[in-house]
Amino acid sequence: MDIAKTKFDDNNNCMYYLEKSLNFLFILVIFELIPFNVSQAQVLISATDLKESQSAEGKTVKSLPANTTVKLIKREGFWVEIEAAGSKGWVKLSTINMGSQSPGLNPMDTGRAGKGNIVSTSAARGLSAKDLTLAKPDPAQFAELQKLSISAADADKFAKSGGLTTRQIALLAAGPKSADQAKPKAQPSGNKKPKKTDDDDDDD
């Protein structure tokens, strides 16, 4: 434990520069990746209106038929900006078949600067399945973890100080997609819209 602290203090300066240069390298790598990500073409699952903005009520730029090839530009919330049939606009993320691809990332969001020393020590381990099996249980650490627990009231105060407002939202039932993923394709889901395809017991 102390090793981490002294490392942090003694090597502060040298680590800072090392980190800076690593960050620079990292940004280079990201920029290499983006054109690749974006150029990956995806297709529309169903016919969809291309919207001017991220809203179903927004102006329609163009109506796109199912299976239209689209280029992903960026995702924001549950909407994706795309280029399709010579036009740019927004569609809901759920209308695109991503395959094994996630939408391209926004390079602005990837700043991991400054966290290096604070979230790792030189003693860090990998935590593989093998590590877990070989580990000796550590009840003393469990006791330390319990001490970190804070009161519900303190958390409330913290949330309010951050301007967070709670919302009443019901839990969601499984969609047809996750049911497909969970089981080896039993049958094509077709166009029926299952209101409740929950395969698990939701009774608690």
Added chain:
Amino acid sequence: MKVFYFFIVGLVLSFSNFAQDAAINIGGTNLSIKPETLAEELSAGKLVTSQLMGTAKLLPNPRLQNYVNLVGRHIANQTERKDLPWSFGVIDSTAVNAFAAPGGYILLTSALIQLLDTEDELASVLAHEIAHVIRKHHYRVIRKQQMLEFGMNAVEIEGADNVKKLSGMVAQILARGLDKSAEYEADRDGMVYAARAGYDASSMLRIMEKLSEATAKDEATQLLISTHPSPAARQSALSAVVNADIEKAGVKSSASARFSLIFEK
């Protein structure tokens, strides 16, 4: 009466090495007819957490630990089990992963923290783990494996072979992971819990993107990837169930930037 009898037999047998299997079995038969209890769930949580922390220890960063507990507890407050002894910890590990132990003990690795950029993203990760606890996903696996009764006896006998055996069983459960349907369920519930707490519901999608990227870059995601559906599949499963309430909650929260303040010198 029978229950009590088996408990005693289990206790006696667990002292003798050669009879360990019988003890597990008897304890298990016993367990399966007993109702779930909070005390048992908390014991299971202690077993799982102690095993995990045998591999990776708490990060010596009190500020970060407290922050993670504030965010986590606020989300837990939005669930029907606010009264659990919710405890959140960042453990020092180069593997990108997070774990939920029965009873509300939740661990994130430092490598996972390193992937995050906002409080909204942290909230999504914590909310997914909280959902596992609320649904008792791991607790039920442990009960099904019929190891709790045996475990509670064995824990009292420090240094015994029983402890070793038990910890091996817990490790196996952690290494094997849950059913994929349980992971999808925790994604959906977690997205709702984060949104209820006032956070950006779409941050769960961002997490999936980051996991994809980390995997592609060969960061230490092996265990996570082997125990979860692919991040892309999870993302499309989530986007398929988004309704009007969730969509409205799919915007950056006002607390989002607090995350990076924790790392200021």
